Amino acid sequence: MGGTMVRRFTIVLLLGFILAGCSETGRKGKIVFQSNRDGDFEIYSMNDDGTNLQRLTNSPAYDICPAWSPDGSQIVFASDRDGNWEIYTMKSDGKDPKRVTIPPGSNTSPSWAMDGTKILFVSTRDAMNGELYIMNVDGSDIERLTQDSTVKDSPVMSPDGRSILFTRETLSGSSIAVLNTADKSVLSLSPLSLKATSAKFSPDGSLIVFSAVTEGRVEVFTMAKTGENIKHITPADEDRRTPIWRGSNREIIYSMNRGLYVRSLDTGKEIALSSKGDSYPSWVEY
Secondary structure: OHHHHHHHHHHHHHHHHHHHOOOOOOOOEEEEEEEOOOOOOEEEEEEOOOOOOEEOOOOOOOEEEEEEOOOOOEEEEEEOOOOOOEEEEEEOOOOOOEEOOOOOOOEEEEEEEHHHOEEEEEEOOOOOOOEEEEEEOOOOOOEEOOOOOOEEEEEEEOOOOOEEEEEEEEOOEEEEEEEEOOOOOEEEOOOHHHOOEEEEEOOOOOEEEEEEEEOOEEEEEEEEOOOOOOEEOOOOOOOEEEEEEOOOOOEEEEEEOOEEEEEEOOOOOEEEOOOOOEEEEEEEEO
16 A cells, blocks of 8 residues: 555656647747836746846847747847847847848848748838848848738748748738748738738648737737638737747747737637747747
């Protein structure tokens, strides 16, 4: 009897240690994000359970829109620290920041592409509405990807490199569009009436998460990569913006009430990770 009780206690204890360090997906990750918790926008990182907060930039200017490289070794972000909006990279600990774009125009909304060998971004260098561009990590070999009158934002490449999601805005509203990297053709995936923004592919590329307007609130939706089967997954009680996936197709992180939250798509459970002016998260597994 005593031996059985000891074994049961040991199993429970081990399970507690295991579950304490895991998300619902069983993976560990880190979040990089922008925050004005210290007066102006800087870049911070933390574990994806909200622990181990670290400030990575310290500039009197705005440092915003951070994104992890696929291997977690670098972060790309936008900043006006040199008097113009430009793209920068730095190591995961905030060291060795490098400016990789130069004028003309404002250069913003960076993300990683082609397994971390290239960077996507939006620039007004050739058109005031802003077009999509791709370049090498050092800023060389810049290629323009789009050319029309709509306003572009938030480009992100699919896991297989065959397509790029982005927000396309007109006077009638905004939609999620997808660009075919082979022939540069563009297709709208969501109706303008949704005013959709900030789309991200799921890790396996089969789903897309994005923000859109419903019942007067900005909420989180998912849809198939083809634009079909649009689902509203959050209640219309608070604004929820810039959603991303955490480790699988089953958990989503987003900003709400000036903080970051994670939601399980299976249970609907929503957990606060931070609450001090934090937004625009990016997740990477470690």
